[in-house]
Amino acid sequence: MSTENLTPDVAHEIAVGEASTKKVRRRDERSPAMSFLLHFGLFIALVWSLVPPIWAFLTSLKPNDQAITTELKIISDPSLNNYVHVLTETDLPRWFLNSIIVAFFTMLIGIFLSATAGYAVSRFRFPGHKQLMWSFLITQMFPMAILIVPIYNIFARLGLLNSLGGLVLAYCTTAVPFCAWMLKGYFDTIPIEIDEAGRIDGLSPFGTFWRLVLPLARPGLAVTAFYTFLTAWGEVAYATAFLTSDSKKTLAVGLQTFVGQFKTEWGYLTAAGILVTIPAVIVFLLVQKNLVAGLTAGGTKG
Amino acid sequence: MSAITADDPTAPAPAESKPPGRLRRSWDRHWYAWAFITPVVIVMTLIILWPLIQGIFLSFTDASEKNVAKVIGGREIPATYDIVGLKNYIDVLTGATFWTIFLRTIIWTVVNVFFHFTLGMILALVINRQLKGRALYRALLIVPWAVPAFVSTYMWRLLLTDNGLVNSALEGIGLSPIPWLSDTNWLFISCILVNIWLGVPFMMVALLGGLQSIPNELYEAAEVDGATPWQRFRHVTVPGLMSVASTVVLLGSIWTFNMFAIIYLMASQGQRNDIATLPVYAYDKAFTGIRQYAVSSTYGVLILSILLVFAIFYRRALAKQGEVW
Numbered sequence: 001m002s003t004e005n006l007t008p009d010v011a012h013e014i015a016v017g018e019a020s021t022k023k024v025r026r027r028d029e030r031s032p033a034m035s036f037l038l039h040f041g042l043f044i045a046l047v048w049s050l051v052p053p054i055w056a057f058l059t060s061l062k063p064n065d066q067a068i069t070t071e072l073k074i075i076s077d078p079s080l081n082n083y084v085h086v087l088t089e090t091d092l093p094r095w096f097l098n099s100i101i102v103a104f105f106t107m108l109i110g111i112f113l114s115a116t117a118g119y120a121v122s123r124f125r126f127p128g129h130k131q132l133m134w135s136f137l138i139t140q141m142f143p144m145a146i147l148i149v150p151i152y153n154i155f156a157r158l159g160l161l162n163s164l165g166g167l168v169l170a171y172c173t174t175a176v177p178f179c180a181w182m183l184k185g186y187f188d189t190i191p192i193e194i195d196e197a198g199r200i201d202g203l204s205p206f207g208t209f210w211r212l213v214l215p216l217a218r219p220g221l222a223v224t225a226f227y228t229f230l231t232a233w234g235e236v237a238y239a240t241a242f243l244t245s246d247s248k249k250t251l252a253v254g255l256q257t258f259v260g261q262f263k264t265e266w267g268y269l270t271a272a273g274i275l276v277t278i279p280a281v282i283v284f285l286l287v288q289k290n291l292v293a294g295l296t297a298g299g300t301k302g
Numbered sequence: 303m304s305a306i307t308a309d310d311p312t313a314p315a316p317a318e319s320k321p322p323g324r325l326r327r328s329w330d331r332h333w334y335a336w337a338f339i340t341p342v343v344i345v346m347t348l349i350i351l352w353p354l355i356q357g358i359f360l361s362f363t364d365a366s367e368k369n370v371a372k373v374i375g376g377r378e379i380p381a382t383y384d385i386v387g388l389k390n391y392i393d394v395l396t397g398a399t400f401w402t403i404f405l406r407t408i409i410w411t412v413v414n415v416f417f418h419f420t421l422g423m424i425l426a427l428v429i430n431r432q433l434k435g436r437a438l439y440r441a442l443l444i445v446p447w448a449v450p451a452f453v454s455t456y457m458w459r460l461l462l463t464d465n466g467l468v469n470s471a472l473e474g475i476g477l478s479p480i481p482w483l484s485d486t487n488w489l490f491i492s493c494i495l496v497n498i499w500l501g502v503p504f505m506m507v508a509l510l511g512g513l514q515s516i517p518n519e520l521y522e523a524a525e526v527d528g529a530t531p532w533q534r535f536r537h538v539t540v541p542g543l544m545s546v547a548s549t550v551v552l553l554g555s556i557w558t559f560n561m562f563a564i565i566y567l568m569a570s571q572g573q574r575n576d577i578a579t580l581p582v583y584a585y586d587k588a589f590t591g592i593r594q595y596a597v598s599s600t601y602g603v604l605i606l607s608i609l610l611v612f613a614i615f616y617r618r619a620l621a622k623q624g625e626v627w
Contacts, residue, residue: 030431038428042439045425049446052457052499055467059460068465113341120338127328132339137617139350141556141609145584146602149595150356151349152588153370157378173350180342205334234450236563241589252452252563259456261570266460273453284448285441288507 053277056270064267082271091246092272095254098164102250103232105168110175110228111183111221118183119209123195136184139177144237147173152241162244170238175228182227186220187213223287230280251276360599361390367593383596390600400604407559407579410494414558417498419551422505429506430513440510447503451563458496459483459568483568486576493568493577497561505550512546513539548619556612580605 030038059067061078064085086092120126121133151170152161160166190213198208214221236252243249249257255276258269363383371381394400429440446454461467462482469479482492516538524534565582566574574586580601588598 038431038433042425042428042433042443046439046442048499049443049503051467052454052461053445053449055461056457068460068463113345116338117342120335124332124335124338126332126335128336128339132343134613134617135346138610138613139346141560141613142350143560143581143584143602143605143609144562145581145598146357146606147350147353148585149588149598149602150353150360153360153365153595154353154356157371157373159373169349172345173353176342176345177350205338209338230450234452234563236452236566237585240566241585252450255452255456256567264459269456270460273456277449277453280450281445281448285444288444288447 053274057274059266060270060274062267064265067266067270082267083275086268086272086275090268090272091249091254092251092275094247095249095251096275098248099233099250099252102164102167102171103229106171106175106232107225107229109168109172110179111225113172114176114180115183115214115221116209118180119187119213121180122184122187123192136177136181140174140181142174144174148238148241151238155242161242162248164248167239167242167250170242171232171235175232178231179224179228182224183217183220186217186224189220190216226283226287230284233280357599357602360596361603362387363596364389365595365599367595370595386596390596391604394597394600394604400601403578403580403583406490406577410490410497410561410579411555411559413494414497414501415551415554417494418501418505418554418558419547421498421502422509425502425506426509426513430510440507443506444503446499447501447507449500451500451561452567454500455496455564455567458492458499462492486569486573489569489573490577493565496564496568497558500564501554501558505554508546508550509543512543515546516542545619545623548622549616552612552616552619556609556616559609559612580608 058074060082061080062073062076062082063079064082066073066076117132121129121136148170151173155161155166155170158166160169194212194216195208198212199205203211234252235250239250239253240256243253246254246257251272255269255272258265258272362385364386365381365383369381369383372379425443429436429443433439449457462469464479464481464484466482468482472479480488482488520538520542521534524538529537559579560581561579562581562585565577565579566585569577571590574582574590578586584598584601584605587594587601
C-alpha cells in the first residue's frame with residue numbers, strides 16, 4: 001500500500017460514496033467526549049509512567065526501617081536522612097566518581113575514534129565500505145554474551161580486571177561501532193555540496209572534514225556522545241563481572257550491595273537511585289528530540 | 303578510473319607504457335578514505351575481532367575456571383584446557399535446557415516488542431493530535447526511558463514486593479495479592495512489565511517523529527476528497543509510517559533480545575535459572591558458581607547466530623529505504 005492510492009480519481013469515488021450519506025469528521029474536530037477520552041487515556045499513561053519514580057522518591061524520604069510496612073503510608077516522618085547516609089557513610093560518592101570517569105572516557109574514545117570512520121562511510125565509496133558497514137551493524141547488536149568471556153580471560157592475563165581503564169576498553173566494544181553508526185547517520189544529513197565546495201576551494205579531504213563538516217555535525221556529535229555516556233552509565237553485565245573491590249565499583253554494581261539476600265535497604269537504595277536518576281533525566285529531556293532522529297537514521301529519510 | 307590518477311606526477315613511471323597496476327590506482331583513489339577508517343579498524347580488530355575469535359575458539363574447548371591461564375601471586379599459570387571439537391554444541395543443542403531458554407527468549411522478545419509497539423503507537427497517535435498540554439505529556443511520558451535500567455528495576459521491585467504499593471492497591475479493591483517476585487512465573491511477567499515500561503517511550507517518540515514527517519498536504523488532500531478518519535489512517539498514515547515502524551521494531555527486537563539488566567537484577571540468584579533468557583543464562587554460566595567458560599562461549603556463538611538473522615532483516619529494511627552499501 002502506498003500513498004499513490006489516493007490519486008484524485010480514487011479519492012473522488014470514496015468521496016462520492018461517503019459524503020452523500022454522512023458528514024465526514026475533519027482531523028481537527030472532535031466531540032467533547034472524545035477529548036475527555038484522550039485526556040483520560042493520557043492520564044492513565046502518565047500514572048503508569050510516573051508512579052515508579054514518584055514512589056521511589058517518597059520512599060527515599062521515609063526512615064530506612066519503615067520503607068516497607070504492612071500498613072501502607074504515603075509519607076511518614078519525611079527527612080533527608082537516607083540521602084545523608086548514602087552520601088556520607090557509604091561508598092556512593094566514590095561509585096559516582098567511578099561511573100563518571102568510566103562513562104566519560106568511553107564517550108570520549110568512542111566519539112574521537114569513530115567520527116572519521118563515520119564520515120568516511122557516509123561520503124566515500126571505497127573497497128571495504130560494505131564490509132565495514134556490516135561490521136558496524138553486527139557489532140552493535142553483538143550480545144555481551146559472546147565477548148564477555150574472552151575479554152574477561154584476556155584481561156585476566158593482562159591484569160586489567162577490576163580496573164576502570166579495563167572497563168572503558170570493554171565498553172568501547174559497543175561504543176565505537178555504535179558511535180560510528182550514529183555519526184554516519186548525521187553526516188548523511190549534511191549536504192554533500194558543502195564538501196564539494198570545500199574541495200573546490202582547495203581543502204584536503206581532512207580539511208573538509210575538520211573545518212566544514214565536523215562543526216556542522218556538532219548537534220549530532222553531542223547527542224551521540226550523550227547517548228554513549230548514558231549507555232555506559234547504566235551498564236550492568238561487564239561492570240558486575242569485572243569490578244570486585246568496593247573502591248572500583250560503578251553505580252550499577254555498587255547499588256547491588258544495598259540488596260541483601262534477606263533484607264533490602266530500601267531507604268538507602270531509593271535515595272541512591274534518585275540521586276543517580278535526576279541528572280540523567282534532566283539531560284535526557286534536553287536532547288531526546290535529536291536522539292531519536294539519530295537512532296532511526298535511514299528510517300526517516302525514505 | 304580517475305583523471306587524477308593518470309596525471310599523478312608522483313606515480314612511478316612504469317618501464318612499459320602500461321597504466322599503473324590496479325592496486326596502485328585503487329590506493330591513489332581511496333587512500334584518504336582508508337586513512338579515515340584506519341583508527342576504527344585497528345581498534346575494532348583488537349577489542350572486538352580478536353576476542354570474538356578467542357570466544358569462538360573457546361566454544362570448541364573444555365575451558366573452565368580450573369584450566370584457563372591465570373596469574374596467581376604474580377606467577378603466570380598457563381592454560382591447560384583441551385580442544386573437544388563440536389562436543390559443546392552437541393551437548394547444548396541436544397539438551398532440553400537450551401531449547402527451553404530459547405523458547406523463553408522468543409516469548410520475551412515477541413511479547414515485549416508487541417506491547418512496546420502497540421502502546422507506543424497509540425500514544426504517538428494521541429499526542430500527535432491537537433491537544434492541550436501536549437508538550438508536557440510528551441516530556442513526562444519519556445521519563446521511563448531516561449531512568450537507567452538498573453534503577454528502574456529497583457523501583458519496580460519496590461512497587462511489586464509483597465507488602466508493596468501494587469499489592470496494597472490490589473487488596474484495597476478487594477483482590478488477593480500476587481506473588482510478583484517470589485513465584486518465578488509471576489517474576490517473569492514482572493520482568494516483562496518492567497521492560498514494557500522501559501521501552502514504550504522510545505517507540506512513542508520514534509513513531510511520533512515518523513507521524514510528523516508525513517506531509518500535511520496528503521491529509522488535506524484526503525480530507526478535501528472526503529476520506530473518513532479510518533481511510534486517512536489506512537491510506538496515508540500507515541504507508542507513511544512503514545519505514546520508521548520497521549526500523550524501530552527491528553531495533554527494539556535486538557535490544558529486547560539482548561536485555562540483561564532487568565532479568566539479572568529482578569531475580570535472586572536461585573530464581574535466575576527459571577527466568578533467564580539466553581544472554582542472562584550465558585552470563586551466569588561464565589560468572590556464577592563454577593565458571594564454565596566453554597559452555598558460555600557456546601551459548602554466545604549460538605546467540606550471535608540468532609542475532610545475525612536480525613541483522614540481515616535490518617539490512618534489508620534499510621535497503622528498502624534507499625540506503626545503499
